[in-house]
Amino acid sequence: MTGPAVLVTGASGFIGRARVRRLLGAGRPVVALARRRNSVSAAARVRAALGGAPRHLEVVEADLEAPDLGLDPTALDPGFTAAYALAGNVLYEVPGFLGGDVKEAEAMFRKGRRLLDALGERS
Numbered sequence: 001m002t003g004p005a006v007l008v009t010g011a012s013g014f015i016g017r018a019r020v021r022r023l024l025g026a027g028r029p030v031v032a033l034a035r036r037r038n039s040v041s042a043a044a045r046v047r048a049a050l051g052g053a054p055r056h057l058e059v060v061e062a063d064l065e066a067p068d069l070g071l072d073p074t075a076l077d078p079g080f081t082a083a084y085a086l087a088g089n090v091l092y093e094v095p096g097f098l099g100g101d102v103k104e105a106e107a108m109f110r111k112g113r114r115l116l117d118a119l120g121e122r123s
Helices: 014-025 042-050 103-122
Strands: 006-009 030-034 057-061 082-085
Touching: 006 014, 014 030, 014 042, 030 042, 042 057, 082 103
Parallel strands: 006 030, 006 082, 030 057
Antiparallel strands: none
16 A cells, blocks of 8 residues: 555445445555444445455545534544545535435545545644
8 A cells, every 4th residue: 555544534425435445455554434333333334335345445434414523532533645535415406406404525525624624734
């Protein structure tokens, strides 16, 4: 593996897992932020999405909705060169188009802001 790790949120989702596979395939170590869902750990959810436990993948359990992502301040190394914020429902509807609203879009932006804030505090 070459270079510093890349941070990815949403690694258990459709887009996130494709990004993780591509980064690992290019020789980049990846730190995946994922949340526990029901009784399934973040690591188990990411492994299931990726079809196994790839080398050079670290899973950190976090919650983008929680203050400080629900992380201990020392849980993330601030030495990332890139971060992909891919968590959230990307299939929301646009207001006025098919009667949708922007609640999901707003939630995605709030999660991205929390991620940036938390990473900024650690650098």
